[in-house]
Amino acid sequence: RKEVEQDPGPFNVPEGATVAFNCTYSNSASQSFFWYRQDCRKEPKLLMSVYSSGNEDGRFTAQLNRASQYISLLIRDSKLSDSATYLCVVNEGYGQNFVFGPGTRLSVLP
Amino acid sequence: NAGVTQTPKFRVLKTGQSMTLLCAQDMNHEYMYWYRQDPGMGLRLIHYSVGEGTTAKGEVPDGYNVSRLKKQNFLLGLESAAPSQTSVYFCASSYPPQAGGMDTQYFGPGTRLTVL
Numbered sequence: 001r002k003e004v005e006q007d008p009g010p011f012n013v014p015e016g017a018t019v020a021f022n023c024t025y026s027n028s029a030s031q032s033f034f035w036y037r038q039d040c041r042k043e044p045k046l047l048m049s050v051y052s053s054g055n056e057d058g059r060f061t062a063q064l065n066r067a068s069q070y071i072s073l074l075i076r077d078s079k080l081s082d083s084a085t086y087l088c089v090v091n092e093g094y095g096q097n098f099v100f101g102p103g104t105r106l107s108v109l110p
Numbered sequence: 111n112a113g114v115t116q117t118p119k120f121r122v123l124k125t126g127q128s129m130t131l132l133c134a135q136d137m138n139h140e141y142m143y144w145y146r147q148d149p150g151m152g153l154r155l156i157h158y159s160v161g162e163g164t165t166a167k168g169e170v171p172d173g174y175n176v177s178r179l180k181k182q183n184f185l186l187g188l189e190s191a192a193p194s195q196t197s198v199y200f201c202a203s204s205y206p207p208q209a210g211g212m213d214t215q216y217f218g219p220g221t222r223l224t225v226l
Contacts (some may be wrong), residue, residue: 004152034214043217087152089132098143098215100152110204 003027004101006088011106015050017078021104023071023088033064034071034088038060038103076107112136116201116218123191123225131186131221133201137185141204142184143168144176146197153200159184160206161165191225 002027013019025033033050048055050062050071061074073086088101125130133142134210140161145153155168159178174193175187184203188195202215 023179043221044215045217046214051216082126098155100145100154102150 002084003092003099004090006086006101007104009104009106013078013106014109015078015080017025017108018074018076019078019086019106021069021073021086021106023090024060024092025069025071025099027090027092027099028066028069030090030092032091033071034089034091035060035062035071036089036100038087039103040084044100047086059065059087072075073097076108080108080110082106083108112171114201114203114218118221119219120222121224123188123223125127125192125225126169127191128187128189129191129223130188131199131201131223133186133203133218134182134200135184135203135216135218137184137216139183139203139204139216140181140206142178143202143204144174144184144186145200145202146170146195146199147200147220158197160177181222191223193225196223198226 030109035047036044037047048057050064054063059076062073079086084107085103087103090099113115117132143158144156147153154170156174157168157176159165167177177185199221201218204215
């Protein structure tokens with residue numbers, strides 16, 4: 001079983017649509033959670049950290065459900081520039097063990 | 111402030127050749143990491159370092175060696191390259207994770223390596 005799983009994708013949505021990504025993790029002791037964005041042939045960049053209470057940054061909302069070991073990312077009013085691969089990342093403890101999901105590719109279409 | 115830089119950006123090797131990838135960061139981060147990314151798979155940790163002079167194995171360390179002689183540099187070596195090591199290699203750095211803290215990794219632009 002993979003430690004971090006994500007929706008397989010790709011997601012093809014029209015501009016202005018709302019899209020949701022899901023992620024599950026297997027290690028219940030995981031400590032911190034992130035969504036990264038990776039553009040084609042570029043390095044991953046932090047989109048947002050995910051807090052237990054949920055957090056919002058403009059059009060982006062992240063939620064964490066520790067009981068279900070589930071993380072989500074909601075993008076509202078999607079833009080062409082949102083087209084990228086979205087990586088779910090889990091830090092499994094007090095150390096260096098960041099585990100990356102395989103990513104979900106999003107294409108926002110005009 | 112350059113962040114995390116990697117050299118070279120591209121490299122083609124023949125099977126059995128050796129090479130060293132260099133990662134440098136100017137953010138005074140304690141932790142540094144080397145990952146590889148292959149199509150359809152998440153980033154996989156090769157080796158990491160929690161401070162100058164210390165290194166440790168990650169998920170896929172075989173065929174690689176690393177050194178952290180200076181805090182700002184983290185080198186990844188391939189002693190005898192194999193076609194299975196064809197991949198994109200990313201270096202990252204971060205502050206030490208703290209209990210309940212929100213640690214962030216910053217990535218370099220990557221090195222695209224092809225082993226023929």
